[in-house]
Every structure is written in structure tokens, then in C-alpha cells.
Amino acid sequence: MIEGRGLTKIFSPNSTGKNRITAVDNVNIRIEAGETLTLVGESGCGKSTLSRLLLLLIPPTRGEIFFEGQDLTGLKGKELRSIRKKIQIVPQQPESSLDPRWTIAYSICEPFHIHPDSLRGRQIDEELKRLLGLVGLEPEQAARYPHQLSGGELQRAVIARAIALEPAFLICDEPTSMLDVSTQASIIRLLKTLQQDLKCALLFITHDQGLAHAIGDRTAIMFAGQIVEEGRGVLDRPYHPFTHRITSISDSGSLQPSEPQGKKIPGSCVYYQFCPKKTEKCLHSPEMLEYDDRWVRCHNFSSA
Amino acid sequence: MILDIQQLYVHFPVSSTVIRAVDGVDINIEQSETLAIIGESGSGKSVLGLALLGLLPANCIVNGVIRYHGDNLLTLSENELEMIRGRKIAWVPQNPTGAMNPSMTVGNQIGEPISLHIEKDKTKIRKKVLELLQFVRIIPPEERIDSYPYSFSGGMLQRSLVAMGISGHPEVLVADEPTKGIDIMNKQAITYLLRVLREEGITLIIITHDLPFVQNFADRIAVMYSGRIVEIRGRQEFFDGPLHPYSRGLLRSLPENGLHPIPSGTEDSEENDGGCRFRFRCTSAIERCRVEPPLIHLLEGSAVRCWLYE
Numbered sequence: 088m089i090e091g092r093g094l095t096k097i098f099s100p101n102s103t104g105k106n107r108i109t110a111v112d113n114v115n116i117r118i119e120a121g122e123t124l125t126l127v128g129e130s131g132c133g134k135s136t137l138s139r140l141l142l143l144l145i146p147p148t149r150g151e152i153f154f155e156g157q158d159l160t161g162l163k164g165k166e167l168r169s170i171r172k173k174i175q176i177v178p179q180q181p182e183s184s185l186d187p188r189w190t191i192a193y194s195i196c197e198p199f200h201i202h203p204d205s206l207r208g209r210q211i212d213e214e215l216k217r218l219l220g221l222v223g224l225e226p227e228q229a230a231r232y233p234h235q236l237s238g239g240e241l242q243r244a245v246i247a248r249a250i251a252l253e254p255a256f257l258i259c260d261e262p263t264s265m266l267d268v269s270t271q272a273s274i275i276r277l278l279k280t281l282q283q284d285l286k287c288a289l290l291f292i293t294h295d296q297g298l299a300h301a302i303g304d305r306t307a308i309m310f311a312g313q314i315v316e317e318g319r320g321v322l323d324r325p326y327h328p329f330t331h332r333i334t335s336i337s338d339s340g341s342l343q344p345s346e347p348q349g350k351k352i353p354g355s356c357v358y359y360q361f362c363p364k365k366t367e368k369c370l371h372s373p374e375m376l377e378y379d380d381r382w383v384r385c386h387n388f389s390s391a
Numbered sequence: 392m393i394l395d396i397q398q399l400y401v402h403f404p405v406s407s408t409v410i411r412a413v414d415g416v417d418i419n420i421e422q423s424e425t426l427a428i429i430g431e432s433g434s435g436k437s438v439l440g441l442a443l444l445g446l447l448p449a450n451c452i453v454n455g456v457i458r459y460h461g462d463n464l465l466t467l468s469e470n471e472l473e474m475i476r477g478r479k480i481a482w483v484p485q486n487p488t489g490a491m492n493p494s495m496t497v498g499n500q501i502g503e504p505i506s507l508h509i510e511k512d513k514t515k516i517r518k519k520v521l522e523l524l525q526f527v528r529i530i531p532p533e534e535r536i537d538s539y540p541y542s543f544s545g546g547m548l549q550r551s552l553v554a555m556g557i558s559g560h561p562e563v564l565v566a567d568e569p570t571k572g573i574d575i576m577n578k579q580a581i582t583y584l585l586r587v588l589r590e591e592g593i594t595l596i597i598i599t600h601d602l603p604f605v606q607n608f609a610d611r612i613a614v615m616y617s618g619r620i621v622e623i624r625g626r627q628e629f630f631d632g633p634l635h636p637y638s639r640g641l642l643r644s645l646p647e648n649g650l651h652p653i654p655s656g657t658e659d660s661e662e663n664d665g666g667c668r669f670r671f672r673c674t675s676a677i678e679r680c681r682v683e684p685p686l687i688h689l690l691e692g693s694a695v696r697c698w699l700y701e
Contacts, residue, residue, distance in 0.1 A: 130544060130574040179572075238432060264572050267431040267600040272644035273652035294574040297603065301646035333575055 094150035112312035125303030181241035192229040239270035311357040318381035399455035414618030427605035430615035481561035485568035487548035491540040498536035504559035546577025
């Protein structure tokens with residue numbers, strides 16, 4: 088369905104020193120239609136940059152993106168626009184992704200103004216009514232402006248806009264991290280139902296492991312721009328030392344947060360400075376290797 | 392008992408109507424305990440926190456008593472309040488990006504409560520701020536103390552706010568949504584900091600809707616709904632078996648319990664008609680709920696506002 092091969096994004100590639108940032112580092116990612124992949128990682132590990140690469144909002148420094156068998160790398164203008172309507176995002180902060188001077192209804196219908204052929208003869212008003220029904224908003228609420236709705240209602244509006252063109256691939260970037268638990272539960276249920284109806288591929292970015300557990304078919308763990316582990320049941324049976332660390336947090340809250348040890352050594356494993364199990368081999372960055380149903384990027388795994 | 396809140400009301404007159412943000416709250420807070428106040432957005436928990444600090448906006452109507460070491464905070468003069476606010480009772484606000492002054496270095500902002508209340512000597516203040524930065528793991532402190540907030544990540548800003556909150560050695564620290572929107576490693580760091588403070592004997596009031604976070608270390612849980620406290624329990628008892636239907640709904644909406652949302656109200660449940668405010672969303676509602684139940688006190692300091700437990 089959607090696949091990224093060797094995706095790499097380097098910001099300021101021509102500068103040297105600390106301005107040169109490798110945000111996404113040789114990432115392979117593949118999501119099938121109807122499948123959910125959850126992406127878990129710390130702030131700043133490159134999750135959002137990866138999602139922007141897949142959305143074709145920024146070009147990769149290296150690597151290729153395939154969507155329904157078509158190579159998207161280097162597409163421009165009209166061709167790109169026709170692909171874009173099939174790939175949508177639900178961002179973390181709905182309030183900053185809606186124009187404060189537009190009514191909710193106008194924002195939800197904006198995709199139809201950009202892609203009028205997607206209406207296929209249907210009336211915008213009817214489509215709006217249908218979308219509002221799907222996400223559980225009242226027509227009266229859609230007539231309001233963003234500041235007049237709660238966070239959960241805004242997120243429903245953003246979801247309605249994202250599914251307006253019936254995308255084949257939907258990215259949700261921490262869509263519930265600002266919402267309370269009950270609102271979170273209803274938004275997640277909504278997303279899952281919509282995904283089943285649309286049969287779309289879903290990339291769900293989160294740092295909430297409970298959520299990742301509840302919704303993902305597969306989980307990918309990201310650290311410093313690389314996916315270090317990926318597969319089913321990753322959070323239940325972690326193999327990589329970093330996944331171990333984040334899954335053991337809840338019962339070890341009294342531990343001091345760990346700090347990097349020593350200087351960053353070029354070419355070493357990205358987790359080298361933090362890893363309790365590092366050996367000399369780890370001075371060379373490991374490859375992503377398959378074990379049973381799991382991909383792991385760690386030298387010491389085979390012995391574990 | 393360090394804080395004793397009796398019949399606290401905070402109402403906001405808005406054009407033709409009145410928003411009852413806090414509507415008759417009674418709760419005692421013991422010295423050195425950690426109390427978590429949980430509830431959904433708009434339940435009044437942040438306004439309750441602001442009331443403790445005397446930071447409510449001027450347009451609201453406040454009634455009731457907040458007793459701190461015998462003084463009613465609500466009747467103190469602004470001068471008397473200033474001796475307490477930041478020094479005895481401190482505040483870690485939510486939304487770290489918006490809470491910092493963008494045109495002032497982080498070090499100066501953390502040092503502000505010290506210079507107001509404790510120490511005027513700039514070298515000594517700087518030394519103290521460096522210690523605080525080290526404590527909240529913003530390292531190396533010497534390189535970070537003169538930075539401006541824009542150069543900090545969300546997690547670092549949140550930890551700076553904790554440093555600012557504790558810089559005046561307060562007795563009580565009120566933290567509003569300290570884990571909202573920050574990632575798991577930063578959440579762990581905040582949990583660790585608050586644990587250390589708790590062991591040092593600071594009274595912690597944590598306002599949050601992050602249930603897994605308070606499950607780790609609060610002593611008591613107070614659940615707020617529509618401006619009222621609907622349940623007060625020990626942490627273990629609460630998570631083992633919440634009593635109020637609203638509390639049960641909150642726990643059932645957690646991912647590990649199956650993500651079952653609380654139904655939304657069919658009628659205008661914000662309307663205050665003298666009945667239980669949760670009954671429009673409650674699956675156990677009975678005829679009797681048209682009359683609001685009082686906070687019913689049960690064994691061992693537990694209390695619940697629901698007729699099911701009379």
C-alpha cells in the first residue's frame with residue numbers, strides 16, 4: 088500500500104557541526120490497506136518528520152516512497168495533487184490546524200473546494216451532513232468558529248475534514264494527547280470504526296504505550312531517527328534495549344532518568360550512549376535484522 | 392491539616408448566565424500528602440487550583456473558606472497573600488510554552504521567586520538556580536541558565552516550571568497538568584522529580600486527567616465533576632474499585648480497560664436543576680437522582696456523592 092524505502096531526511100545537509108541534523112535515518116516502513124501501524128518514540132526522535140515525508144510535505148534527502156505501487160519520489164504539481172487527496176493527516180493540536188476565521192463547516196468542506204471532482208456530482212451540503220454524522224457533530228456545532236468548540240469537538244471536525252476525500256492512507260499524529268481519557272476513548276473508537284469502513288492504512292503516532300497496545304496491529308519503535316524495532320507484540324516482549332527501557336518505566340518510576348554517557352561516537356549505534364548492554368561491536372551501527380516475526384536493530388539481540 | 396477548603400464557590404458571570412466553575416467544594420489536605428485532583432476538561436479542577444493561590448481573575452465571584460495554617464486565604468490582603476504565594480504555596484502552571492516569559496532567560500525566571508522572597512544577593516541566587524537546574528536534569532546547567540525559553544523542548548520547559556515552583560521552598564506545590572502533551576521519557580523525569588519532592592515532605596496537589604500517572608504515587612484521589620467533588624478515596628482503593636459511576640466511567644475509558652467512553656449527555660447536562668449533575672450520562676441513574684445527593688462519608692476517609700452508597 089504505502090511503503091518508504093531507505094528514507095532519510097537531513098536538515099542543513101551542507102553545513103557542518105550541530106546545524107546538520109539527521110532527523111530520519113534510513114527508515115524502511117510499510118503499511119498495508121486496512122492495517123494500523125503505531126509509531127512510538129520520544130519527542131524529537133523524528134516521528135513527525137517521518138510522517139511529513141510520507142505526506143510528501145517535505146522531500147526526502149535519500150530514499151523512495153511507493154504508494155499503491157507508484158513511485159512518488161519527485162512527483163510534481165498536478166500529479167502530486169491527485170495523490171495528496173488520498174493521503175491525509177489528523178494532527179496533534181486541532182486548534183492550530185483550523186483557520187480561526189472560518190466556520191467549522193467551511194473547514195470541513197475545504198477539501199471539496201480544492202478537489203471539486205471528488206464530489207462526483209454530489210452536493211457539498213449533503214456531504215457535509217454525512218461527514219458530521221460520521222464523526223458525531225451536530226450541524227449547529229459546524230456553524231460555529233473553532234474557539235467556540237471544545238478540544239474533543241475540534242478533533243472530530245479535523246477528522247471529518249481528513250476523511251472527506253476518503254483517503255487510502257491516514258496519519259494520526261498524537262491525536263488525543265491533549266484530550267481527557269473519556270474523550271480520548273471516543274475519538275479512538277471513532278478512528279477505528281472509520282478505518283474499518285474506509286479500509287485505509289493508518290499510521291498512528293503516539294507516546295502512550297497503553298494506546299499503542301490497544302489500537303496497533305504492529306508497532307514500530309523509533310529512536311534518534313531510526314526505527315530500532317518493529318513487529319507484533321513489541322511492547323509485550325521487547326527485544327531492543329531502548330524498547331526494554333520505555334516498557335519498564337511504569338513500574339520503575341523511582342529510577343533516575345538516565346543521561347547519555349560519554350561523547351557521541353560517529354558511526355556507532357544510535358543508542359550507544361544510553362545502552363546498558365553495549366559492547367565493542369556497538370561502535371558500528373547495526374543493521375535491521377529479522378528474528379521470527381520481528382525486526383530488530385541491535386548487535387546483542389541474537390545472544391539475548 | 393495544612394489546607395482546609397470549606398464550601399468553596401467560584402462563579403463566573405458571563406453575559407446572561409453564570410458559569411459555576413467550582414460549586415461547593417469541601418476537602419481537607421493533610422501535611423505532606425499527595426492529593427491528585429482528576430476530572431475531565433472543564434470540570435473546574437484548574438480553577439480550584441488557582442483559587443488556592445489567590446490567582447483568580449477579578450471578574451469572578453468567590454465564596455467560602457480556604458484555611459491555611461488558620462488564616463482564610465480568601466480574606467487576606469494582596470500584601471499578605473504575596474508572602475504566601477510562591478513562598479509557601481507555589482504553582483506549576485499548565486502549558487509550559489505559554490507560561491514562560493519569552494523575553495527573559497530561564498535562569499532569571501527560575502530565580503524570580505528566590506529574589507522576591509528569600510535572597511537578594513545575585514551570585515547566591517545564581518548558585519541556587521544552577522542547583523535547581525541540576526536537580527531537574529537540565530544539564531549542563533552552566534550552559535543552559537542563560538538560555539531563553541524558545542531554545543528549550545517542551546519537556547525541558549515543564550521541568551523548568553517545576554524548578555521555578557520549588558525555588559522558594561514552598562510547603563505546598565500545586566501542579567496543573569504536569570504531564571500533558573509530553574513524551575514518555577519526560578513524563579518519567581517529572582514523575583521522578585515529584586517523588587523526590589514528596590519524600591522531602593512537600594504537600595503536593597496534582598491536577599490532572601492522566602490516570603496512569605497518578606496511579607503510581609498519589610496518596611489520595613479526589614474526582615471532580617461539574618464543579619463538585621464526587622469522590623474522595625485512597626489511591627489503592629480508588630484504582631481497585633472506584634465508587635462513583637463517573638469514576639468508574641473514567642477508568643473504563645483507559646486503553647487497557649477497553650477504551651469505553653462515558654456516554655455524552657442527551658439533555659443539556661450543564662443546566663443546574665438541583666439534581667445530580669452526572670445523571671444525564673449515568674447508566675445507574677434512578678428517579679431519586681433528581682435530587683442531588685450530598686457527599687456521603689464512608690469508612691476511612693472515603694466519600695462519594697451518589698445515592699447508590701447511602
